[in-house]
Amino acid sequence: MARRPVRRRRSTVSRRARRARDNALLVGVTAVAALAVVSALVHWLAQHLLPAAALLVLAAGAGAAVLVVRARARQRELDVRTAQLRHIGPFLTMSPKAFEHALADLCRRDGCTKVTVVGGAGDLAADVLATTPAGQRILIQAKRYGPRTFVGSQDVQKVNGTYRDVHRCQLAAVVTTSTFTKAAAAFCAQVGIRAVDRRALALWAEGTGRPPWA
Secondary structure, rough: OOOHHHHHHHHHHHHHHHHHHHHHHHHHHHHHHHHHHHHHHHHHHHHHHHHHHHHHHHHHHHHHHHHHHHHHHHHHHHHHHOOOOOOHHHHHHHHHHHHHHHHHHHHHHHEEEEEOOOOOOOOOOOOEEOOOOOOOOOEEEEEOOOOOOOOOHHHHHHOOOOOOOOOOOEEEEEEEEEEEEEHHHHHHHHHOEEEEEEEHHHHHHHHOOOOOOO
């Protein structure tokens, strides 16, 4: 009766030993396979890395070339548009919306960035927003008026009430194809809003006068 448990113990030990040898063999085969895969990958990279790098360089160069071509095309279009704005005549026949876009083009021509036309319902006295060459944010209110319609005090007061706190601008200008009432001009001078009347607009468009932020 005492010998049977001994046989069971020996049989159990033998099975455990076989499992350990099988596991070790499996680990060894797996390691060899992984080493073969890594070796093959390293070999492939050694053969294809230079061509792949060359393709990446070519793709980056092509992308940069496309951006340059597009930038030049946009600049040519801007040059054509601003060339037509060298005298006051075109401004006097524009629609109010076209006038806003024309002022935006003058801003771009003179070095402003981040120029956007925002005029419309609920614009809160802002028609054009731009960043000047000096890095200041400017709001421009466009008033495409006829010669008998003047920019009044209420117009400039609205600008003064929104350009800093609402639009986060450091500068503000009201640009018109007409002129300002005496009260409106005095208010602009008092609070530091640039009042650009028809004559000042003509000089700016010609390139002989100061832009509104200067």
